[in-house]
Amino acid sequence: MKTENKDFLPFAMPILGQEEIDEVVDTLKSGWITNGPKTKKFSEKIKAYLNCRNAIPVGSCTFGLHLSLRALGIKEGDEVITTPFTFLATVNSILYQRATPVFVDIMKENYNIDPNKIEEKITEKTKAIIPVHHSGNPCDMDKIMKIADENNLLVIEDAAHSIGAEYKGKKLGLIGNVGCYSFYPTKSMTTSEGGAVVTNDDSLAEKIELLSFNGADRNAWKRESSKGSWYYEILDLGYKYYMTDVQAAIGLHQLDKLDEFIRIREKCARLYNKLFSDVPEVSIPKVVDDCKPARHLYPIIIDTESLKIGRDEFMIKLKDMGVGSSVHFIPMHMQPYYKKRFGFNDNDYPNSKWVFERIISIPLHAKMNDEDVIDVVEKIKSIIESERI
Numbered sequence: 001m002k003t004e005n006k007d008f009l010p011f012a013m014p015i016l017g018q019e020e021i022d023e024v025v026d027t028l029k030s031g032w033i034t035n036g037p038k039t040k041k042f043s044e045k046i047k048a049y050l051n052c053r054n055a056i057p058v059g060s061c062t063f064g065l066h067l068s069l070r071a072l073g074i075k076e077g078d079e080v081i082t083t084p085f086t087f088l089a090t091v092n093s094i095l096y097q098r099a100t101p102v103f104v105d106i107m108k109e110n111y112n113i114d115p116n117k118i119e120e121k122i123t124e125k126t127k128a129i130i131p132v133h134h135s136g137n138p139c140d141m142d143k144i145m146k147i148a149d150e151n152n153l154l155v156i157e158d159a160a161h162s163i164g165a166e167y168k169g170k171k172l173g174l175i176g177n178v179g180c181y182s183f184y185p186t187k188s189m190t191t192s193e194g195g196a197v198v199t200n201d202d203s204l205a206e207k208i209e210l211l212s213f214n215g216a217d218r219n220a221w222k223r224e225s226s227k228g229s230w231y232y233e234i235l236d237l238g239y240k241y242y243m244t245d246v247q248a249a250i251g252l253h254q255l256d257k258l259d260e261f262i263r264i265r266e267k268c269a270r271l272y273n274k275l276f277s278d279v280p281e282v283s284i285p286k287v288v289d290d291c292k293p294a295r296h297l298y299p300i301i302i303d304t305e306s307l308k309i310g311r312d313e314f315m316i317k318l319k320d321m322g323v324g325s326s327v328h329f330i331p332m333h334m335q336p337y338y339k340k341r342f343g344f345n346d347n348d349y350p351n352s353k354w355v356f357e358r359i360i361s362i363p364l365h366a367k368m369n370d371e372d373v374i375d376v377v378e379k380i381k382s383i384i385e386s387e388r389i
């Protein structure tokens with residue numbers, strides 16, 4: 001028996017239960033619907049889950065990345081190294097700080113930044129590296145942290161896909177100076193829109209939290225005891241980037257379910273791996289040894305050279321057969337805005353371009369079972385059979 005998606009299997013979907021619904025209703029009825037007790041509780045829960053010192057819930061991972069760069073002092077004239085093979089948030093957070101993104105190409109086998117190409121891009125202006133763990137599959141953090149140490153660079157992990165993933169026993173997001181998770185609806189767990197910044201650096205966390213609340217110190221009234229709780233002091237140019245209790249209400253229960261979500265996705269991913277092992281036209285993402293990936297996505301590479309159709313047509317055929325898919329990502333250097341601003345050429349980052357032209361994220365979420373996986377693989381095989389050159 002396939003799961004309830006009888007006619008169409010989406011590539012990702014939010015999985016929400018009665019617990020989330022009840023908690024949101026409870027929040028709405030409480031009268032406290034912006035940042036408050038539930039966000040505080042969500043923060044405590046994330047800290048306990050990750051066993052880390054600080055977790056700051058924010059309105060999105062984009063906000064989290066921007067706050068992290070700002071709090072770490074990234075500013076105009078600085079260069080920040082990352083990959084073009086990412087969501088726009090990674091690059092925009094650098095641009096919001098008027099710093100310059102410097103791209104390093106990815107590796108074809110796992111779509112993550114190639115650590116061997118980082119050093120050649122380091123200049124006196126380089127201040128930080130933002131590794132993006134594609135689909136919750138860890139970057140080579142040993143090499144990246146070594147390069148960062150030797151060159152005195154900060155590391156901000158774009159762990160948007162990666163809550164719950166581990167690299168050699170360490171949680172992704174907590175290996176660099178700071179890490180950012182996304183709770184967007186298609187991500188591993190959701191709060192509708194939302195994200196969290198995590199770090200074991202207390203003073204950095206304090207800065208990030210202050211900046212997320214408009215730069216306003218809401219505890220100032222405790223010092224100025226003659227004043228009431230209405231009193232606050234603005235200490236910095238901050239942003240209205242905090243999470244609301246409505247979002248946190250969802251997150252409280254999603255976090256309880258996260259390990260189960262990951263377990264099911266891992267099970268499906270392993271079955272995909274097995275079933276694709278005798279399909280030479282399909283390459284599967286390579287996971288680094290000693291790691292526990294979050295399996296946010298299951299991206300495959302289609303060998304378009306051996307087929308009569310390209311990736312786009314392949315996706316349309318899949319859709320016609322009731323299988324959803326998507327592309328992660330359209331490389332940033334191939335997007336009109338960045339091309340115009342930085343004069344990029346499509347061929348500047350050949351691996352990113354190569355992967356982009358062949359990659360497909362096929363269905364992977366915790367509502368799937370073995371039957372669904374087998375069905376998707378059968379359909380992919382049938383397209384390959386009929387389109388083989």
Ligand SMILES: *Cc1c(COP(=O)(O)O)cnc(C)c1O
Binds near residue numbers: 087132158182
């Ligand atoms: C989704 C995503 C983000 C941004 O997350 P939001 O919560 O939507 O702001 C950042 N980086 C990567 C790699 C992403 O996929």
